[in-house]
Amino acid sequence: MKILLIGSGGREHAMAWKIAQSPLVNQLYCLPGNAGMTAVAECVPLSIEHGAAIQQWTAARGIDLVVVGPEGPLVAGLSDQLREMGVAVFGPSQAAAAIEGSKVFMKALCRRHNIPTAAYEVFTQPEPALAYIRAQGVPIVIKASGLAAGKGAIVCQTLAEAETAIRQIMVDRLFGSAGDAVVVEACLRGEELSFLALVDGEEILPLAGCQDHKAVGDGDVGANTGGMGAYSPAPLLTAELQERVMAEVMRPVVRAMAAEGYPYRGVLYAGLMIDAGQIQVLEFNARFGDPETQPVLMRMRSDLVPLLWACANGSLRGMTIDWDPRPALCVCMVAGGYPGPYAKGLPIAGLAAAADQPDVHIFHAGTRWHGEEIVTAGGRVLGVTALGQTVADAQHKAYAAVQAIHWDGVYYRRDIGYRAVRREQA
Ligand code: AMP
Ligand code: GLY
Numbered sequence: 001m002k003i004l005l006i007g008s009g010g011r012e013h014a015m016a017w018k019i020a021q022s023p024l025v026n027q028l029y030c031l032p033g034n035a036g037m038t039a040v041a042e043c044v045p046l047s048i049e050h051g052a053a054i055q056q057w058t059a060a061r062g063i064d065l066v067v068v069g070p071e072g073p074l075v076a077g078l079s080d081q082l083r084e085m086g087v088a089v090f091g092p093s094q095a096a097a098a099i100e101g102s103k104v105f106m107k108a109l110c111r112r113h114n115i116p117t118a119a120y121e122v123f124t125q126p127e128p129a130l131a132y133i134r135a136q137g138v139p140i141v142i143k144a145s146g147l148a149a150g151k152g153a154i155v156c157q158t159l160a161e162a163e164t165a166i167r168q169i170m171v172d173r174l175f176g177s178a179g180d181a182v183v184v185e186a187c188l189r190g191e192e193l194s195f196l197a198l199v200d201g202e203e204i205l206p207l208a209g210c211q212d213h214k215a216v217g218d219g220d221v222g223a224n225t226g227g228m229g230a231y232s233p234a235p236l237l238t239a240e241l242q243e244r245v246m247a248e249v250m251r252p253v254v255r256a257m258a259a260e261g262y263p264y265r266g267v268l269y270a271g272l273m274i275d276a277g278q279i280q281v282l283e284f285n286a287r288f289g290d291p292e293t294q295p296v297l298m299r300m301r302s303d304l305v306p307l308l309w310a311c312a313n314g315s316l317r318g319m320t321i322d323w324d325p326r327p328a329l330c331v332c333m334v335a336g337g338y339p340g341p342y343a344k345g346l347p348i349a350g351l352a353a354a355a356d357q358p359d360v361h362i363f364h365a366g367t368r369w370h371g372e373e374i375v376t377a378g379g380r381v382l383g384v385t386a387l388g389q390t391v392a393d394a395q396h397k398a399y400a401a402v403q404a405i406h407w408d409g410v411y412y413r414r415d416i417g418y419r420a421v422r423r424e425q426a
Helices: 010-021 051-061 071-075 078-084 094-101 101-112 125-134 159-171 239-258 293-299 306-313 352-353 391-402 418-425
Strands: 002-007 027-032 065-066 089-090 120-123 140-144 153-156 182-186 191-200 202-204 211-217 221-232 266-274 277-287 326-336 359-364 367-370 373-376 380-387
Touching: 002 051, 002 140, 002 202, 010 027, 010 306, 010 359, 010 380, 027 051, 027 078, 027 140, 027 373, 065 078, 065 359, 071 078, 071 094, 071 391, 078 089, 078 094, 078 380, 089 266, 094 101, 094 266, 094 277, 094 326, 101 182, 101 239, 120 125, 125 140, 125 159, 125 182, 125 418, 140 159, 153 159, 159 182, 159 277, 191 211, 191 239, 202 239, 221 293, 221 380, 239 266, 266 306, 266 373, 293 326, 293 359, 326 391, 352 359, 352 391, 359 391, 359 418, 380 391
Parallel strands: 002 027, 002 065, 065 089
Antiparallel strands: 120 182, 140 153, 140 182, 191 202, 191 266, 211 221, 221 326, 266 277, 326 380, 359 380, 367 373
């Protein structure tokens, strides 16, 4: 089988690493890929934004399956373009990807089908939004409806913060047209849980539970990022909670999307808030999580390729996944300044020594080759991931590898997995 994987992040490196291990694959291409992915695939120097060029390239190479990693091309309709050509695609249609691409669509879908989510209103003008916020009081959450690279949700503790958020999104257009509409919703409390499942339009096969750390600072403080680290399994996700998430969220949403004429095919990621046994949906994503995919795929013993193929072709029924019982934990090493402005092009030292450590894998995100050297090329640069006998052991191994790697201004959180370790040691 010839597979084309679209994307260049840590998530895609983990997917490429896993796909490349499949005996079913004779050729794996990554578009555009990163420095790490060149070890397991042939990288294709095209932009993920140029659907027509990707179509042409796919046809010319006789690709059997295209796997779309990031949300951008899904929301732009790349899956539909490729399916029209008769190519199998892992990833939802444009209409189904709106579950991530439009928070207005997602909230209305939940409201129509009684899927639990925070109370909300939608605004297209700043004045009525501000009037509503003043009436509701703080804390309150303000979200640009469209895609904003994980930065479009602002949790406001004061009225002044809320006024700034509305101004930035609706007047200064910080996120461009993603801020044409704004969702203002109640602030929920609790512990966050990422719940991911493979879906073939109808059947739902849950993946191992995982949790990520979104805040930039130790102790989960500071600005939200795309994710500073993650671990799997999630101690929070008991068998009982898993069954309730399936019954209250996953089955209703998959059924609703099929009934409304846009069946969901691909991986559906529910960002949940769990508070005293109550489940609420914070968001849906139309793709694997980043960095959640790194620890999850390190634990997956089954071949990923037949699963991706089954999602693309509606044949997921009866399939199962074998998981390594050992926990895995990923620490993201990021450029100094991230999620704000940061430098690029800095040489990375110590990669080979870190990769030598047992049960450790270094997934690249923002990296590229510069001559013979690997240099930084993004905010999140590496996802250092380790398997351990316990979460504490995986954490220890991951940080030992992290400490072997260096570049100017490198930053990482020192406490990834602290809640899980605390639970483990309680
Ligand atoms: P979203 O892009 O909607 O997932 O939001 C990103 C992050 O903002 C979530 O992972 C939460 O940490 C936080 N968040 C979003 N919505 C809420 C909410 N209603 N209450 C509290 N925190 C939220
Ligand atoms: N780690 C959060 C996300 O992938 O959206």
